[in-house]
Amino acid sequence: MRLQILGTAAGEAWPAIFCGCDTCKRAQAAGGKDLRSRSSLQINDKYKIDLPPDTYHHIVTQGLNLSRLSHLFITHSHSDHFDLALINMMNPPFAHNLEHAPVKILGNNTVIEKINAAFNESDLSFNATAIEPFVPVAAGELAFTPILAAHMTHEDCLNYVISSEEATVLYASDTGAYPERTINYLCKLKFDLLVIECTSGTLNIPPTVHMNFETVLDLVNRLKSAGAVSSRTRVVITHFSHNMGLLHKELEAIAKPHNIEVAYDGIVLDI
Numbered sequence: 001m002r003l004q005i006l007g008t009a010a011g012e013a014w015p016a017i018f019c020g021c022d023t024c025k026r027a028q029a030a031g032g033k034d035l036r037s038r039s040s041l042q043i044n045d046k047y048k049i050d051l052p053p054d055t056y057h058h059i060v061t062q063g064l065n066l067s068r069l070s071h072l073f074i075t076h077s078h079s080d081h082f083d084l085a086l087i088n089m090m091n092p093p094f095a096h097n098l099e100h101a102p103v104k105i106l107g108n109n110t111v112i113e114k115i116n117a118a119f120n121e122s123d124l125s126f127n128a129t130a131i132e133p134f135v136p137v138a139a140g141e142l143a144f145t146p147i148l149a150a151h152m153t154h155e156d157c158l159n160y161v162i163s164s165e166e167a168t169v170l171y172a173s174d175t176g177a178y179p180e181r182t183i184n185y186l187c188k189l190k191f192d193l194l195v196i197e198c199t200s201g202t203l204n205i206p207p208t209v210h211m212n213f214e215t216v217l218d219l220v221n222r223l224k225s226a227g228a229v230s231s232r233t234r235v236v237i238t239h240f241s242h243n244m245g246l247l248h249k250e251l252e253a254i255a256k257p258h259n260i261e262v263a264y265d266g267i268v269l270d271i
Protein backbone atom coordinates (compact mmCIF):
# COMPACT_ATOMS: atom_id res chain seq x y z
CA MET A 1 0.00 0.00 0.00
CA ARG A 2 1.34 3.43 -0.92
CA LEU A 3 0.11 6.26 1.26
CA GLN A 4 0.84 9.93 0.83
CA ILE A 5 -0.15 12.51 3.43
CA LEU A 6 -1.01 15.44 1.18
CA GLY A 7 -1.62 18.01 3.92
CA THR A 8 -0.62 18.08 7.59
CA ALA A 9 -2.21 21.25 9.03
CA ALA A 10 -5.29 21.94 11.11
CA GLY A 11 -8.02 24.11 9.58
CA GLU A 12 -6.10 27.39 9.54
CA ALA A 13 -2.97 26.02 7.69
CA TRP A 14 0.69 27.04 8.32
CA PRO A 15 1.24 29.94 8.14
CA ALA A 16 -2.36 30.45 9.19
CA ILE A 17 -4.13 32.46 6.52
CA PHE A 18 -4.79 35.67 8.49
CA CYS A 19 -2.35 35.16 11.36
CA GLY A 20 0.47 37.40 12.52
CA CYS A 21 1.68 35.20 15.41
CA ASP A 22 5.38 34.43 15.97
CA THR A 23 4.94 30.75 15.07
CA CYS A 24 3.44 31.61 11.67
CA LYS A 25 6.22 34.14 11.04
CA ARG A 26 8.86 31.53 11.95
CA ALA A 27 7.15 28.91 9.75
CA GLN A 28 7.02 31.23 6.76
CA ALA A 29 10.68 32.17 7.17
CA ALA A 30 11.72 28.52 7.54
CA GLY A 31 9.67 27.27 4.56
CA GLY A 32 9.99 23.60 3.52
CA LYS A 33 8.42 21.19 6.00
CA ASP A 34 7.06 24.11 8.06
CA LEU A 35 4.62 25.11 5.31
CA ARG A 36 1.57 22.96 5.95
CA SER A 37 -1.69 22.72 3.98
CA ARG A 38 -5.06 21.28 5.00
CA SER A 39 -5.26 17.55 5.69
CA SER A 40 -5.90 14.70 3.27
CA LEU A 41 -4.53 11.19 2.68
CA GLN A 42 -4.02 9.61 -0.76
CA ILE A 43 -3.95 5.79 -0.86
CA ASN A 44 -2.57 4.10 -4.01
CA ASP A 45 -3.92 5.82 -7.14
CA LYS A 46 -7.60 5.37 -6.62
CA TYR A 47 -8.46 6.17 -3.04
CA LYS A 48 -8.46 9.38 -1.05
CA ILE A 49 -9.60 10.48 2.37
CA ASP A 50 -11.03 14.02 2.57
CA LEU A 51 -11.34 16.83 0.06
CA PRO A 52 -9.76 19.94 1.64
CA PRO A 53 -9.75 23.44 0.12
CA ASP A 54 -6.02 22.91 -0.66
CA THR A 55 -6.71 20.08 -3.14
CA TYR A 56 -5.58 22.13 -6.15
CA HIS A 57 -2.33 22.92 -4.31
CA HIS A 58 -1.87 19.16 -3.71
CA ILE A 59 -2.39 18.39 -7.40
CA VAL A 60 0.26 20.86 -8.56
CA THR A 61 2.81 20.27 -5.80
CA GLN A 62 2.53 16.46 -5.59
CA GLY A 63 1.76 15.65 -9.23
CA LEU A 64 -1.57 14.05 -8.33
CA ASN A 65 -3.94 12.77 -11.03
CA LEU A 66 -7.39 12.70 -9.48
CA SER A 67 -9.05 11.57 -12.73
CA ARG A 68 -7.93 8.10 -11.54
CA LEU A 69 -9.96 8.34 -8.32
CA SER A 70 -12.53 5.61 -7.66
CA HIS A 71 -13.43 6.24 -3.98
CA LEU A 72 -13.42 9.41 -1.89
CA PHE A 73 -13.96 8.87 1.83
CA ILE A 74 -14.89 11.89 3.96
CA THR A 75 -14.21 12.04 7.70
CA HIS A 76 -16.60 14.87 8.67
CA SER A 77 -18.11 18.12 7.45
CA HIS A 78 -15.56 20.62 8.84
CA SER A 79 -14.46 22.80 5.93
CA ASP A 80 -10.78 21.86 6.18
CA HIS A 81 -11.74 18.24 5.34
CA PHE A 82 -14.77 18.70 3.11
CA ASP A 83 -14.96 21.45 0.49
CA LEU A 84 -18.45 21.00 -0.93
CA ALA A 85 -17.91 23.38 -3.86
CA LEU A 86 -14.94 21.33 -5.10
CA ILE A 87 -17.14 18.26 -5.61
CA ASN A 88 -18.77 19.99 -8.60
CA MET A 89 -15.36 19.97 -10.31
CA MET A 90 -15.84 16.21 -10.89
CA ASN A 91 -18.76 16.91 -13.26
CA PRO A 92 -18.69 17.95 -16.95
CA PRO A 93 -17.77 20.45 -18.30
CA PHE A 94 -15.26 20.81 -15.42
CA ALA A 95 -13.88 17.27 -15.72
CA HIS A 96 -13.70 14.71 -18.51
CA ASN A 97 -12.38 11.14 -18.85
CA LEU A 98 -12.73 10.09 -15.22
CA GLU A 99 -11.37 6.52 -15.22
CA HIS A 100 -13.77 5.20 -12.60
CA ALA A 101 -16.92 7.33 -12.96
CA PRO A 102 -19.16 7.43 -11.13
CA VAL A 103 -16.70 8.13 -8.31
CA LYS A 104 -18.02 6.76 -5.03
CA ILE A 105 -18.16 9.37 -2.28
CA LEU A 106 -18.69 7.90 1.17
CA GLY A 107 -19.19 9.69 4.46
CA ASN A 108 -21.49 10.22 7.43
CA ASN A 109 -25.15 11.28 7.10
CA THR A 110 -24.40 15.00 7.46
CA VAL A 111 -21.83 14.99 4.67
CA ILE A 112 -24.02 12.94 2.32
CA GLU A 113 -27.09 15.13 3.01
CA LYS A 114 -25.05 18.26 2.18
CA ILE A 115 -23.91 16.70 -1.12
CA ASN A 116 -27.41 15.54 -2.06
CA ALA A 117 -28.88 18.97 -1.24
CA ALA A 118 -26.30 20.73 -3.41
CA PHE A 119 -26.43 18.39 -6.43
CA ASN A 120 -29.72 16.94 -7.65
CA GLU A 121 -29.08 16.62 -11.39
CA SER A 122 -29.17 13.14 -12.90
CA ASP A 123 -25.91 12.98 -14.91
CA LEU A 124 -23.36 13.41 -12.14
CA SER A 125 -19.88 11.89 -12.25
CA PHE A 126 -20.21 10.67 -8.67
CA ASN A 127 -22.63 9.01 -6.33
CA ALA A 128 -22.78 9.72 -2.62
CA THR A 129 -23.54 7.04 -0.04
CA ALA A 130 -23.85 7.27 3.74
CA ILE A 131 -21.79 4.74 5.69
CA GLU A 132 -22.04 3.52 9.28
CA PRO A 133 -19.28 3.21 11.88
CA PHE A 134 -17.69 -0.27 12.13
CA VAL A 135 -19.25 -1.52 8.86
CA PRO A 136 -16.42 -2.21 6.37
CA VAL A 137 -16.60 -0.90 2.81
CA ALA A 138 -14.90 -2.99 0.10
CA ALA A 139 -12.96 -0.82 -2.34
CA GLY A 140 -11.01 -2.77 -4.97
CA GLU A 141 -7.94 -4.34 -3.36
CA LEU A 142 -8.63 -2.56 -0.05
CA ALA A 143 -11.23 -2.40 2.71
CA PHE A 144 -12.05 0.84 4.54
CA THR A 145 -13.70 0.46 7.93
CA PRO A 146 -15.10 3.71 9.33
CA ILE A 147 -14.62 3.97 13.08
CA LEU A 148 -16.20 6.42 15.49
CA ALA A 149 -14.03 9.37 16.54
CA ALA A 150 -14.68 11.81 19.41
CA HIS A 151 -14.57 15.16 17.64
CA MET A 152 -18.05 16.62 17.16
CA THR A 153 -21.29 16.60 19.11
CA HIS A 154 -23.69 17.04 16.16
CA GLU A 155 -22.38 14.39 13.78
CA ASP A 156 -20.48 11.11 13.83
CA CYS A 157 -16.94 12.05 12.82
CA LEU A 158 -15.41 9.01 11.10
CA ASN A 159 -11.81 7.86 11.13
CA TYR A 160 -10.72 4.94 8.95
CA VAL A 161 -8.96 1.59 9.25
CA ILE A 162 -7.55 0.78 5.80
CA SER A 163 -6.60 -2.83 5.17
CA SER A 164 -5.11 -4.84 2.34
CA GLU A 165 -3.91 -8.45 2.32
CA GLU A 166 -0.49 -7.21 3.46
CA ALA A 167 -1.12 -4.28 5.78
CA THR A 168 -3.44 -2.55 8.24
CA VAL A 169 -3.38 1.22 8.72
CA LEU A 170 -5.25 3.64 11.01
CA TYR A 171 -5.98 7.18 9.81
CA ALA A 172 -7.08 9.07 12.92
CA SER A 173 -7.96 12.63 11.95
CA ASP A 174 -9.89 14.42 13.28
CA THR A 175 -10.40 12.96 16.71
CA GLY A 176 -10.16 13.49 20.42
CA ALA A 177 -9.58 10.59 22.81
CA TYR A 178 -11.50 7.64 21.35
CA PRO A 179 -14.63 6.22 23.02
CA GLU A 180 -14.23 2.72 24.55
CA ARG A 181 -16.17 1.10 21.70
CA THR A 182 -13.59 2.34 19.21
CA ILE A 183 -10.62 1.39 21.42
CA ASN A 184 -12.03 -2.11 21.84
CA TYR A 185 -12.41 -2.46 18.08
CA LEU A 186 -8.85 -1.27 17.41
CA CYS A 187 -7.37 -3.53 20.12
CA LYS A 188 -8.41 -6.61 18.12
CA LEU A 189 -6.37 -5.59 15.04
CA LYS A 190 -2.63 -5.67 14.23
CA PHE A 191 -1.38 -2.39 12.83
CA ASP A 192 1.52 -1.73 10.50
CA LEU A 193 1.00 2.03 10.59
CA LEU A 194 -0.85 4.55 12.74
CA VAL A 195 -1.37 8.09 11.42
CA ILE A 196 -2.75 10.10 14.33
CA GLU A 197 -3.63 13.76 14.62
CA CYS A 198 -1.67 15.76 17.18
CA THR A 199 -3.37 19.11 16.68
CA SER A 200 -2.47 20.56 20.08
CA GLY A 201 1.18 19.46 20.20
CA THR A 202 2.43 19.66 23.77
CA LEU A 203 -0.28 22.09 24.92
CA ASN A 204 -2.26 20.93 27.93
CA ILE A 205 -5.71 20.90 26.31
CA PRO A 206 -8.28 18.21 27.25
CA PRO A 207 -8.70 15.75 24.32
CA THR A 208 -12.43 16.29 23.83
CA VAL A 209 -12.07 17.61 20.25
CA HIS A 210 -8.43 17.03 19.27
CA MET A 211 -5.40 15.07 20.46
CA ASN A 212 -2.19 16.39 21.99
CA PHE A 213 1.14 14.54 22.26
CA GLU A 214 0.26 13.01 25.62
CA THR A 215 -3.04 11.56 24.37
CA VAL A 216 -1.27 10.20 21.28
CA LEU A 217 1.16 8.38 23.61
CA ASP A 218 -1.78 7.11 25.71
CA LEU A 219 -3.49 5.67 22.60
CA VAL A 220 -0.29 4.04 21.30
CA ASN A 221 0.43 2.50 24.71
CA ARG A 222 -3.11 1.21 25.05
CA LEU A 223 -2.87 -0.45 21.62
CA LYS A 224 0.59 -1.80 22.52
CA SER A 225 -0.63 -3.48 25.67
CA ALA A 226 -3.44 -5.13 23.67
CA GLY A 227 -0.92 -6.41 21.08
CA ALA A 228 -2.41 -4.26 18.30
CA VAL A 229 0.81 -2.26 18.04
CA SER A 230 4.27 -3.85 18.05
CA SER A 231 7.85 -2.55 17.88
CA ARG A 232 7.66 -2.65 14.07
CA THR A 233 4.48 -0.51 13.85
CA ARG A 234 5.22 2.95 12.43
CA VAL A 235 3.55 5.81 14.27
CA VAL A 236 3.21 9.15 12.45
CA ILE A 237 1.60 12.33 13.82
CA THR A 238 -0.19 14.93 11.66
CA HIS A 239 -2.87 17.73 11.54
CA PHE A 240 -0.96 20.38 13.50
CA SER A 241 -2.27 23.75 14.70
CA HIS A 242 -0.01 26.82 14.69
CA ASN A 243 -1.19 27.40 18.28
CA MET A 244 1.13 24.60 19.44
CA GLY A 245 4.06 26.91 18.71
CA LEU A 246 6.52 24.21 17.57
CA LEU A 247 8.20 24.08 14.18
CA HIS A 248 8.83 20.72 12.47
CA LYS A 249 12.33 20.19 13.90
CA GLU A 250 11.23 21.18 17.43
CA LEU A 251 8.35 18.70 17.29
CA GLU A 252 10.68 16.01 15.91
CA ALA A 253 13.02 16.47 18.88
CA ILE A 254 10.08 15.68 21.20
CA ALA A 255 8.63 12.82 19.13
CA LYS A 256 11.79 10.92 18.07
CA PRO A 257 12.67 9.55 21.52
CA HIS A 258 9.24 7.87 21.48
CA ASN A 259 9.83 6.42 17.97
CA ILE A 260 7.12 8.71 16.61
CA GLU A 261 7.59 10.35 13.20
CA VAL A 262 6.35 13.86 12.40
CA ALA A 263 4.51 14.11 9.07
CA TYR A 264 5.14 16.88 6.57
CA ASP A 265 3.18 17.75 3.42
CA GLY A 266 3.76 15.15 0.71
CA ILE A 267 5.41 12.49 2.91
CA VAL A 268 5.11 9.05 1.28
CA LEU A 269 4.64 5.98 3.47
CA ASP A 270 5.09 2.65 1.69
CA ILE A 271 3.63 -0.09 3.87
Ligand SMILES: [Zn+2]
Nearest residue numbers: 010011080174
Ligand atom coordinates in the same frame (compact mmCIF):
# COMPACT_ATOMS: atom_id res chain seq x y z
ZN1 LIG B 1 -9.31 19.26 10.81
Ligand SMILES: [Zn+2]
Nearest residue numbers: 019021024242
Ligand atom coordinates in the same frame (compact mmCIF):
# COMPACT_ATOMS: atom_id res chain seq x y z
ZN1 LIG C 1 -0.23 31.82 13.70
Ligand SMILES: [Zn+2]
Nearest residue numbers: 076078151174
Ligand atom coordinates in the same frame (compact mmCIF):
# COMPACT_ATOMS: atom_id res chain seq x y z
ZN1 LIG D 1 -12.59 18.77 12.35
